[in-house]
Amino acid sequence: MERLFINYFETGAIILFGVGFATLLLHNNLIKKIIGMNIMDTAIFLFFIAKGYIPGREAPIIQDVHKGAAGYINPVPSALMLTGIVVAVSITAFALALTIKLHEKYGTIELDQIMEMRGD
Amino acid sequence: MISLAMAKSFPLLILLILLISAFIMPLVKNNRVVKGISLGTMMMAAVLSVITMIYVVKNGSFVYRIGHWDAPWGIEFYISPMEAAIGVLFTWVAGLILWYSLYSLEKEIPSEKLPFYYLLVNVLIGALLGIVYSNDIFNCFVFVEISTLASCGIVVIKDKKENIKAALKYLILSCLGSGLFLMGIAFLYSITGNLNMTFIYKEVAAAQYVYPNVILISVVLFTIGLGVKSAMFPLHTWLPDAHSSAPSVSSALLSSLVLKGFVILLIKILFRALGFTLVKELPILDLILILGSLGMIMGSVFAILQKEIKRVIAYSSVAQVGYIFFGIGLASELGVAVALYHVFGHAVTKAMLFLTVGAMIETTGKKKIEDFKGIGKEMPITLGLFTLGALSMVGIPILPGFVSKWNLALASISAGKPILVAIILISSILNALYYFPVVIHGFFGEENLKDRVYKSKQKPVKEMLPVICLSVAVLFVGLISEPLIQLFSLGLK
Amino acid sequence: MNHMILQVVSKIMIPFIQVFGIYVVLFGHLSPGGGFAGGTILGVSLIFYRMVYGKAETRLKFPFELMMKMMCGALILYGVLKGYSFLTGGNHSYLPQLPLGTPGNILSGGYLLPLNVLVGITVTVTIYFLFTLFYEGEI
Numbered sequence: 099m100e101r102l103f104i105n106y107f108e109t110g111a112i113i114l115f116g117v118g119f120a121t122l123l124l125h126n127n128l129i130k131k132i133i134g135m136n137i138m139d140t141a142i143f144l145f146f147i148a149k150g151y152i153p154g155r156e157a158p159i160i161q162d163v164h165k166g167a168a169g170y171i172n173p174v175p176s177a178l179m180l181t182g183i184v185v186a187v188s189i190t191a192f193a194l195a196l197t198i199k200l201h202e203k204y205g206t207i208e209l210d211q212i213m214e215m216r217g218d
Numbered sequence: 219m220i221s222l223a224m225a226k227s228f229p230l231l232i233l234l235i236l237l238i239s240a241f242i243m244p245l246v247k248n249n250r251v252v253k254g255i256s257l258g259t260m261m262m263a264a265v266l267s268v269i270t271m272i273y274v275v276k277n278g279s280f281v282y283r284i285g286h287w288d289a290p291w292g293i294e295f296y297i298s299p300m301e302a303a304i305g306v307l308f309t310w311v312a313g314l315i316l317w318y319s320l321y322s323l324e325k326e327i328p329s330e331k332l333p334f335y336y337l338l339v340n341v342l343i344g345a346l347l348g349i350v351y352s353n354d355i356f357n358c359f360v361f362v363e364i365s366t367l368a369s370c371g372i373v374v375i376k377d378k379k380e381n382i383k384a385a386l387k388y389l390i391l392s393c394l395g396s397g398l399f400l401m402g403i404a405f406l407y408s409i410t411g412n413l414n415m416t417f418i419y420k421e422v423a424a425a426q427y428v429y430p431n432v433i434l435i436s437v438v439l440f441t442i443g444l445g446v447k448s449a450m451f452p453l454h455t456w457l458p459d460a461h462s463s464a465p466s467v468s469s470a471l472l473s474s475l476v477l478k479g480f481v482i483l484l485i486k487i488l489f490r491a492l493g494f495t496l497v498k499e500l501p502i503l504d505l506i507l508i509l510g511s512l513g514m515i516m517g518s519v520f521a522i523l524q525k526e527i528k529r530v531i532a533y534s535s536v537a538q539v540g541y542i543f544f545g546i547g548l549a550s551e552l553g554v555a556v557a558l559y560h561v562f563g564h565a566v567t568k569a570m571l572f573l574t575v576g577a578m579i580e581t582t583g584k585k586k587i588e589d590f591k592g593i594g595k596e597m598p599i600t601l602g603l604f605t606l607g608a609l610s611m612v613g614i615p616i617l618p619g620f621v622s623k624w625n626l627a628l629a630s631i632s633a634g635k636p637i638l639v640a641i642i643l644i645s646s647i648l649n650a651l652y653y654f655p656v657v658i659h660g661f662f663g664e665e666n667l668k669d670r671v672y673k674s675k676q677k678p679v680k681e682m683l684p685v686i687c688l689s690v691a692v693l694f695v696g697l698i699s700e701p702l703i704q705l706f707s708l709g710l711k
Numbered sequence: 712m713n714h715m716i717l718q719v720v721s722k723i724m725i726p727f728i729q730v731f732g733i734y735v736v737l738f739g740h741l742s743p744g745g746g747f748a749g750g751t752i753l754g755v756s757l758i759f760y761r762m763v764y765g766k767a768e769t770r771l772k773f774p775f776e777l778m779m780k781m782m783c784g785a786l787i788l789y790g791v792l793k794g795y796s797f798l799t800g801g802n803h804s805y806l807p808q809l810p811l812g813t814p815g816n817i818l819s820g821g822y823l824l825p826l827n828v829l830v831g832i833t834v835t836v837t838i839y840f841l842f843t844l845f846y847e848g849e850i
Contacts, residue, residue, distance in 0.1 A: 115397075115401065118397075119394075119397075122390070122393075122394060123394075128386070131390055132390075135390065135393050135394075135397070138394075138397045139397060139400075142397060142400045142401050142404060145401070145404050146400075146404045146407075149404060149407065149408045159742070159743065174413075175407070178356050178413075180747075181356075181360060182400065184747060185360065185363045188367065189363065189366075189367065189389070189393055191841050192367060192370065192389065193386065193389050193390065193393070194845065195841075195844060195845070196370075196374065196382055196385060196386045196389065197386065198845065198848075199374075199382045200382050200383065200386060203379045203382060204379070204383075212383060224802075226801075226802075227798055227801055227802055230794075230797055230798060230801060231798070234790060234794040234797075234798075237790055238786075238787055238790035238791060238794065241783045241786040241787050241790070242783070242787065244779055244783050245779070245780060245783050245784075282801050283800065283801050284797050284800070284801055285796060285797050285800040285801065286796075286800035287800075
């Protein structure tokens with residue numbers, strides 16, 4: 099229990115992950131599902147970046163003087179998550195575009211109503 | 219020899235050719251040129267992958283660094299015989315499917331979308347090869363995402379109601395999968411501090427006693443995340459919709475190649491990054507074994523209940539992916555090697571089945587199984603090829619389906635679980651139950667006699683030639699089963 | 712949205728947005744920012760133009776064909792440049808590379824500056840396309 103409070107970043111990230119996961123799975127509305135997906139992704143980003151954070155050090159940007167490797171946090175997770183954010187953005191855009199198309203064809207974005215309407 | 223020394227850079231060259239040439243296509247106005255570029259680049263990739271394969275078999279596996287940085291900082295490709303063989307498989311099957319698509323694709327999708335379709339196919343195959351070749355887990359994740367987006371694209375390009383619904387279902391479930399996969403990477407990175415699989419393997423040996431739970435969590439996340447994407451049994455719900463509503467060329471690509479890319483990534487993570495000895499002690503392999511067996515049986519049961527022929531074949535994919543997971547779950551080297559062999563056999567066979575069924579649907583315009591009674595008289599060659607694929611799926615000797623079932627049975631006996639042989643047998647019988655009626659009614663149905671003209675709906679042989687090549691490939695894969703399985707068990711070390 | 716006020720304000724604002732976007736792209740290798748962030752800013756300026764002046768006029772200035780050519784050309788060039796760097800690095804062949812320059816100068820960092828510019832072009836076009844597809848259903 100105590101460990102959960104010490105690693106509060108990770109705990110928060112996992113709780114957020116659970117929230118996103120539940121939203122993605124349990125909601126019927128497609129937009130809410132996509133929001134849940136984004137919350138889940140954000141939780142992973144938070145978790146990953148928390149792994150790279152070292153208390154008391156700076157962001158890895160050299161201003162004026164280079165302080166050596168001991169002066170900065172681990173830049174690798176941040177760089178990876180930058181890629182992850184781009185991927186998440188493109189997937190969100192694609193999912194939203196499909197949702198709009200679906201709304202054009204079916205007239206609703208509630209998943210259970212769509213599933214009831216069998217195709218042609 | 220200069221050319222063979224150059225072979226080390228060929229995997230990267232294949233990726234570059236495919237990904238760069240993809241973006242030439244929207245600039246070209248003429249669809250014939252687009253088709254030419256697509257087929258030409260795929261053929262180049264196929265030739266290069268064969269040369270890589272020859273090099274690897276002669277000189278053993280090698281590591282190729284990408285860019286100017288060595289391994290823990292930079293990304294690298296690790297090419298063992300397994301990766302080289304899978305590369306050959308992917309490029310050749312994709313090349314044959316593209317060859318088939320030259321004649322049939324325009325009937326299914328509007329011609330102004332054709333360049334974008336070929337763009338997506340090139341990006342998809344490039345990303346899949348990236349998954350296979352790369353030795354860096356995060357790099358694999360990026361390629362996984364690219365291939366997911368591209369495969370959603372080739373499902374949705376038909377622009378019908380069901381396609382959009384299926385693609386959205388596929389997209390949401392695979393986002394779930396990639397989220398879990400990324401979380402798994404985060405856990406693994408936090409205890410090993412590396413993303414390179416070779417280095418993870420070194421670090422994890424020390425970390426497994428300090429953080430046993432973290433390793434278990436990350437392996438479960440990897441398994442479920444990649445299991446969603448490769449249609450492991452209870453997570454397969456997206457597959458039948460997506461594969462049956464897509465154009466038949468896309469179905470062939472999705473079913474024979476895309477599912478396999480993720481399975482191979484799972485095999486690489488389990489047995490290369492974490493290692494046999496570590497994974498054997500975890501309960502995860504038993505879970506994979508149980509889910510694989512369930513998939514083998516339930517996939518076939520669902521397939522029997524279907525009425526549309528493409529859905530039958532899509533559910534059959536669930537059953538066949540079950541075989542692959544069954545092989546992984548046996549946790550013996552033979553089991554995994556046979557699983558990889560089944561990847562081979564299933565890829566060529568399923569591509570052939572989807573293309574023949576696509577040809578039948580295209581010429582008759584019908585989708586239901588009962589409408590295909592007596593089609594053997596109208597399209598004898600097509601149904602003959604379908605029969606060959608069906609025989610392989612059911613497991614008739616010499617054909618790849620039989621070889622992998624036989625070896626899986628052997629592996630499960632040597633793993634001390636002889637009861638699993640019964641599951642393989644039941645699954646084979648169930649396979650026969652849904653493939654043979656199509657064949658038997660097609661060739662010998664009563665409807666053959668009245669008003670059916672012999673060969674009236676047969677497509678010209680020129681258009682069926684790629685499928686015939688695939689059937690030769692099926693026989694070939696069946697015949698060279700021994701060396702292939704040896705090669706795979708070599709590549710896993 | 713053919714309002715006088717909007718048109719006048721946009722005439723003043725769009726150049727500033729674009730200059731800022733270009734700044735972020737060009738200084739991506741020296742400071743936070745880069746192709747993705749700068750490209751988004753540039754894309755926003757195009758979206759602003761589209762919202763104020765409407766479909767017809769924007770199409771005259773930024774036709775679909777041109778945008779598509781720019782994006783595909785940028786992607787191809789990116790692939791060729793990065794591929795050259797990868798292949799020469801992987802083969803240990805010491806072929807000429809772009810010079811590294813002195814750190815802190817704008818012309819430094821080898822491939823980073825041209826690649827940032829190419830990413831910027833791609834993201835600009837993508838963001839603009841995404842918006843127009845969501846907003847009006849066509850580009």
